[in-house]
Structures are given as C-alpha cells and as structure tokens.
Amino acid sequence: MRNLLRFLQRYNFPVIFIILEVLALLMLVRNNPVPSSRLFSSLQAVNGFFFERSHGIRQYFDLRNENLQLARENSRLRGSQAEPGEMEEGLDAMSFSSKRPSAFVFTPARVINNSVNKQLNYITLDRGSLSGIKPDMAVVAPDGIVGVVRNVSAHYSTVIPVLNKNLQVSVLHKRSGYFGSLIWDGINFREAEVHEIPVHVEPQPGDTIVTSGFSALFPPGEIVGTVLSSRAQSGGSFKTLRIRLSTDYKKLSSVYVVENRGREERIQLEEMNDAK
Helix, strand or coil, rough: HHHHHHHHHHHHHHHHHHHHHHHHHHHHHCCHHHHHHHHHHHHHHHHHHHHHHHHHHHHHHHHHHHHHHHHHHHHHHHHCCCCCCHEEECCCCEEEEECCCCEEEEEEEEEEEEEECCCCCCCECCCCCHCCCCCCCEEECCEEEEEEEEEEEEEEEEEEEEECCCCEEEEEEECCCEEEEEECCCCCCEEEEEEEEEEECCCCCCEEEEEECCCCCCCCCEEEEEEEEEEEEEEEHCCCCEECCCHHHHCEEEEEEEEEEEEHHHHHHHHHHEEE
C-alpha cells in the first residue's frame, strides 16, 4: 500500500491526465454516434480477426475426425451404388432396384505400416476382426486397387498388395473388353504387367486397365492403371502389357476393405460344377 501511495504521489499528473483522457473519450463516444460506430466497427474487426484464427486452429485439430467421417461417408456411398445387373424390367434405364442391397460393402481403414522395396511387400491396416475384416477381402484406395487381406487379428490386418509377386489379379483391358492377369515383376513400384492379352488386340498408350470382377474379390471396374507399352509373348498367341499403376504405394494412407457378400454363395456354386 505504501508503494502504491508513493507511485501515485510521484506520477500524479500523468495518472490524472490519463484518467481525464479516458473520461473525455467515453463522453465523446456516448454523445456522438459517428465515433461510436467507428469504434464499434474497429472492435468488431479485431474480434473477427481473433475468431477467424481460433476457428482455423480448431479446424486443424478437428481435421482427423473430419477425415474419418468423410471416409465413412464415402464407404457408405460406394456401398450403396447399384450394380449394373440390378435394373428392374419395365423401369427407366436410370432407375435401379432398391430391393436388393449392394453386393459390396466398403469399410474405411488406415495404413499404419507399408513397404515397397521388397519382392514380397506387405501392408498393415488399423482394422481387424472386430471391424468385420476377414482374410481374402479386397482392398482398394481412392486412386485404384491395393491388394488382398491375408491375416487378421482383433484390431489389425495385413494385406498382400499388388507389389507382391505372389498376388495375381484378374483385370480387363477396358477398350477391347479382353481380360488378363495382373502380375508385379518386382522392378518398379509404380509399374506392373498384364499377361495373356490376345495378340490381335491393339492396346494404345493411355488405355485404361480395370478389374474384371472374375475373381469374386474385387468389384468389377475398379481402376488398376494405364497402358505404357505392349510386346508379344513367346509363342505368338498373347501379348504382355506394361502398365503404370494408378495407386502410388509410397503415398498410401487411407484405403477401403471390400466385402463381397455374395462371394461364399458364388464359390459354393462354382465348386459344385468343378466336382462333377
């Protein structure tokens, strides 16, 4: 208290001056609408600046949750897409039947481990059996196919990607409609080969390669890559296509695990034919 009195005694004139200036400013603003509106506008601008910055900070920290919600919404939309064979007779060509649910269910997952520099690469996902993941489910990304689920624990699963010499995928040369087998040769993580394309097909650089749907794993029409070049195989009956993979495995972070709900029924039916 004594120090405060000493301070006021020493600086009494500047303190009195500041108090009088504040009172005069308040009287001016209260009695004159023009300075009042300008002061209000200035305060609003300052408040808007800080609100904008704080909103940006909140958005940054909420980004992960928003991405997760977006992935879930994308999986719901992809799973609700009608299949080409689900059109009802007598209806308009753009009207699809809603009586039969989509055969494919897409579950979002995150890549937590990945390799591209081995002959037998693997990917680890943060989803397991508790999320409905099972072995032999397909895995796709927004840019194209990824691979097939191999092993599953309660909370995690491992995937054999296209960048694994043990994986073969049935694919289609979209422009001609002929199918072949996608195989990685272990050389370049951005390129692979498609074997057994008939020799009379004339693929052009840039032609699209998609999944055929013959394997009962991948949905038909999922993007695989584009043609770079082609060459005749030994024997002269088929060609091998060199393609650029649409999925960049070094940037892979978010994927979808695909469940084909009609796979077991299809396999049982085809096995009955093989047994005869």
